[in-house]
Amino acid sequence: MRAVCWQGVNKVGVEDVPEPHLINPRDAIVRVTATAICGSDLHLYDGYVPTMFRGDILGHEFMGEVVEIGPGVRDLQVGDRVVVPFPIACGGCWFCQHELYSLCENTNPNAAFAEKLWGHSPCGIFGYSHLLGGYAGGQAEYVRVPFADVGPIKVPQELSDEQVLFLSDILPTGYMAAENCDIQPGDTVAVWGCGPVGLFAIKSALLLGAERVIAIDRYPERLRLARDAGAEALDYESTDVLAALCDLTGGRGPDACIDAVGMEAHLHGVVGTYDRAKQAMRLETDRPGVLRQAIMACRNGGTVSVAGVYGGFIDKMPFGAVMNRSLTIKSGQTHVHRYMRPLLERIQKGEIDPSFIVTHRLPLEQAPQAYAMFKNKQQECVKVVLRPS
Amino acid sequence: MATEPHPMDERGGPPRAPAPAYEPAHGRGALRRVARVGRRVGSSLERVDEAAMARALGWFSIGLGLAQLLAPRALGRAIGVGERPGLIRMLGLRELANGIGLLVAKRRGPWAWARVGGDMMDMALLGAAARADGASSAEDTSAGNRRRIAVAGVAVIGVTALDIYAAQKLHRTEAARAPAAMEVRRSVTVNALPEKLYSFWRDFENLPRFMKHLESVSVAGGNISHWVAKAPAGTSVEWDAEIVEEQPGRRLAWRTLPDSELFHEGSVEFQPAPGGRGTIVRVDMRYRPPGGRIGARLARFAGEEPDLQVYEDLRRFKQLIETGEIASTQGQSAGRRSVIGRMSLGGRLS
Ligand SMILES: NC(=O)c1ccc[n+]([C@@H]2O[C@H](COP(=O)([O-])OP(=O)(O)OC[C@H]3O[C@@H](n4cnc5c(N)ncnc54)[C@H](O)[C@@H]3O)[C@@H](O)[C@H]2O)c1
Ligand SMILES: [Zn+2]
Ligand SMILES: [Zn+2]
Numbered sequence: 001m002r003a004v005c006w007q008g009v010n011k012v013g014v015e016d017v018p019e020p021h022l023i024n025p026r027d028a029i030v031r032v033t034a035t036a037i038c039g040s041d042l043h044l045y046d047g048y049v050p051t052m053f054r055g056d057i058l059g060h061e062f063m064g065e066v067v068e069i070g071p072g073v074r075d076l077q078v079g080d081r082v083v084v085p086f087p088i089a090c091g092g093c094w095f096c097q098h099e100l101y102s103l104c105e106n107t108n109p110n111a112a113f114a115e116k117l118w119g120h121s122p123c124g125i126f127g128y129s130h131l132l133g134g135y136a137g138g139q140a141e142y143v144r145v146p147f148a149d150v151g152p153i154k155v156p157q158e159l160s161d162e163q164v165l166f167l168s169d170i171l172p173t174g175y176m177a178a179e180n181c182d183i184q185p186g187d188t189v190a191v192w193g194c195g196p197v198g199l200f201a202i203k204s205a206l207l208l209g210a211e212r213v214i215a216i217d218r219y220p221e222r223l224r225l226a227r228d229a230g231a232e233a234l235d236y237e238s239t240d241v242l243a244a245l246c247d248l249t250g251g252r253g254p255d256a257c258i259d260a261v262g263m264e265a266h267l268h269g270v271v272g273t274y275d276r277a278k279q280a281m282r283l284e285t286d287r288p289g290v291l292r293q294a295i296m297a298c299r300n301g302g303t304v305s306v307a308g309v310y311g312g313f314i315d316k317m318p319f320g321a322v323m324n325r326s327l328t329i330k331s332g333q334t335h336v337h338r339y340m341r342p343l344l345e346r347i348q349k350g351e352i353d354p355s356f357i358v359t360h361r362l363p364l365e366q367a368p369q370a371y372a373m374f375k376n377k378q379q380e381c382v383k384v385v386l387r388p389s
Numbered sequence: 390m391a392t393e394p395h396p397m398d399e400r401g402g403p404p405r406a407p408a409p410a411y412e413p414a415h416g417r418g419a420l421r422r423v424a425r426v427g428r429r430v431g432s433s434l435e436r437v438d439e440a441a442m443a444r445a446l447g448w449f450s451i452g453l454g455l456a457q458l459l460a461p462r463a464l465g466r467a468i469g470v471g472e473r474p475g476l477i478r479m480l481g482l483r484e485l486a487n488g489i490g491l492l493v494a495k496r497r498g499p500w501a502w503a504r505v506g507g508d509m510m511d512m513a514l515l516g517a518a519a520r521a522d523g524a525s526s527a528e529d530t531s532a533g534n535r536r537r538i539a540v541a542g543v544a545v546i547g548v549t550a551l552d553i554y555a556a557q558k559l560h561r562t563e564a565a566r567a568p569a570a571m572e573v574r575r576s577v578t579v580n581a582l583p584e585k586l587y588s589f590w591r592d593f594e595n596l597p598r599f600m601k602h603l604e605s606v607s608v609a610g611g612n613i614s615h616w617v618a619k620a621p622a623g624t625s626v627e628w629d630a631e632i633v634e635e636q637p638g639r640r641l642a643w644r645t646l647p648d649s650e651l652f653h654e655g656s657v658e659f660q661p662a663p664g665g666r667g668t669i670v671r672v673d674m675r676y677r678p679p680g681g682r683i684g685a686r687l688a689r690f691a692g693e694e695p696d697l698q699v700y701e702d703l704r705r706f707k708q709l710i711e712t713g714e715i716a717s718t719q720g721q722s723a724g725r726r727s728v729i730g731r732m733s734l735g736g737r738l739s
Binding site: 001003005006007013015017018019020021023024025026051053054055056057072090091092093094097105106107108109110111112113124130133134135136140144146147 | 578580666667697700701704707708711712713714715716717718719720721722723724725726727729730733734738739
């Protein structure tokens with residue numbers, strides 16, 4: 001079969017690889033009908049997530065048809081049309097039973113290594129480095145799905161692939177980012193990053209009752225989508241973000257701040273007393289320019305919700321601000337399983353149509369061009385959907 | 390406040406046994422240290438994967454460091470310290486030296502020395518800040534400001550001295566520590582009742598299902614069982630063990646028979662976790678490898694990080710109980726691997 005493989009920094013290729021087979025009793029094989037490239041994939045593409053090896057099959061946002069199931073799989077049949085959540089969860093551990101699916105204790109075969117880097121290990125994730133299990137991803141014609149009776153959700157035929165595909169990751173991620181803000185009536189939420197995650201966070205914050213959402217990015221097409229979604233938009237290249245947020249909120253700062261950018265924040269235009277230190281930060285594994293800004297901007301006692309992915313160590317973290325100003329930080333790989341059903345219901349009711357973010361539809365074979373285009377935000381690219389032929 | 394009884398004391402419910410004090414294994418210091426002693430005995434079979442992983446992580450940070458070493462001017466402009474290639478190179482060196490050093494290092498000495506390097510970088514940064522302040526704004530050149538920076542500098546120098554001391558100390562103790570018997574203590578929390586876990590474990594023939602290095606355990610009758618462990622080159626190491634303690638649902642202990650070629654004893658305890666969180670499974674094992682060929686094989690069998698291996702076994706035990714299977718990617722599809730990839734994958738890293 002054909003699969004998108006990581007071949008090195010800034011290099012992916014579509015290669016011929018063996019078709020996947022069942023390895024464990026609770027596995028299923030899914031024939032992929034649609035898969036997407038995520039901002040998280042860019043961290044791999046750019047080489048910021050350690051333990052990627054040449055030949056690793058990428059992709060954690062995918063859906064398709066079940067073509068084979070192991071003897072241990074209940075509640076799923078060959079022929080079912082499913083969307084698969086990106087975290088792999090067993091359903092039986094304490095974390096799964098508390099709906100903290102991305103912290104499942106039983107799905108990362110390389111947990112010992114993750115523990116060395118992070119203290120404890122999160123779950124395994126499709127196509128997301130060996131630190132997170134080394135599972136082959138879904139940017140391929142077929143994919144092996146472990147614990148197939150826990151993750152995949154059956155979707156009705158009347159919804160199109162593009163309407164349901166993003167249940168696999170970014171819709172729940174945007175939603176959880178907003179939910180983590182514990183939004184109260186009258187709240188103002190600021191969202192850094194108007195990529196797919198940021199856009200869904202904006203929609204979700206409004207859905208959850210935010211009075212105002214202020215969105216920050218620099219690409220006009222993304223800022224336009226943010227405005228269409230109901231946010232006020234700030235271009236951080238022409239605006240002093242901290243001053244503007246302060247001004248827009250009567251001097252208090254936003255009640256909650258969402259970082260939907262992550263470890264590769266573009267640092268141009270950063271202001272404030274931490275300037276030089278912030279810039280020096282560029283030398284660390286992660287570039288938390290946005291995280292620092294979100295902390296500094298947030299109102300006293302407010303919440304900083306971190307959806308953007310971080311990998312290792314950050315420096316010059318204004319933790320004094322967090323402590324002295326009673327801020328709450330919430331984060332995590334999304335507990336996707338928790339949100340799939342309620343969000344599918346919202347899609348069915350017409351409350352959300354996630355397909356508005358798709359700007360490019362390409363065959364799987366064009367993945368290399370798609371990665372480059374999405375990385376450089378060329379051709380007003382916001383989200384690419386790939387289809388195996 | 391202080392004289393009021395703690396609300397916990399008034400709570401109803403069954404009387405609680407006092408919490409057992411944490412007891413370092415055999416009073417020879419913290420668990421970690423014991424484990425490290427064990428590690429030094431072991432030799433190299435498992436080290437391949439471990440080392441490959443360390444390399445992968447190392448390269449990652451080395452990549453970052455190299456950018457700073459090779460393109461210091463561009464970076465310097467970017468980070469606003471101007472053209473200071475020397476400073477940037479130093480930052481790069483720090484990145485290189487630190488890497489994920491402490492996290493993967495088998496010995497901590499070198500890492501501590503890397504910290505000293507980090508302190509020196511901070512001192513250099515402080516110097517740069519003083520000069521950059523002067524360049525950027527007139528009022529920053531005030532004597533007060535420079536004094537502040539000087540005070541900070543003295544503080545950093547103090548920390549540096551401490552780090553140098555710590556580095557030397559670590560170096561010395563690690564060099565002095567002699568190899569000893571392997572001794573491992575690990576625990577894991579499993580989402581099941583103690584009784585269920587106990588009976589699964591009590592059936593020793595189940596052990597090879599999650600203990601990676603065991604080929605088989607057969608019950609020979611009574612309390613005696615025969616253990617066969619995998620050793621390199623398709624060979625095996627065998628011994629007989631007897632159950633020496635049996636508290637159904639709570640604790641099980643076993644030991645090699647006196648005339649065995651090697652000494653091994655172990656125990657496993659099942660303790661209910663608070664708040665209905667399942668059972669804490671605690672394993673305690675000791676090996677004394679004999680001399681000669683058997684000893685060498687056994688050292689390999691135990692690998693260089695016996696505590697990690699026992700932990701991995703416990704993790705597999707947990708997976709079997711909680712999910713009925715063991716997470717794996719063995720034999721899955723991949724594109725063309727590089728030499729490094731092929732060397733790194735398989736074994737412990739999948
Ligand atoms: N928590 C999770 O489970 C989870 C899931 C999916 C994605 N993510 C993460 O969310 C982040 C965003 O993903 P995406 O798919 O939307 O990526 P994306 O690359 O499309 O979007 C990132 C956006 O951030 C903007 N940006 C960069 N620097 C900025 C700055 N200084 N201020 C404001 N905006 C800035 C970019 O212009 C871009 O529009 C990534 O880090 C991704 O890894 C997390
Ligand atoms: Zn994603
Ligand atoms: Zn689980």
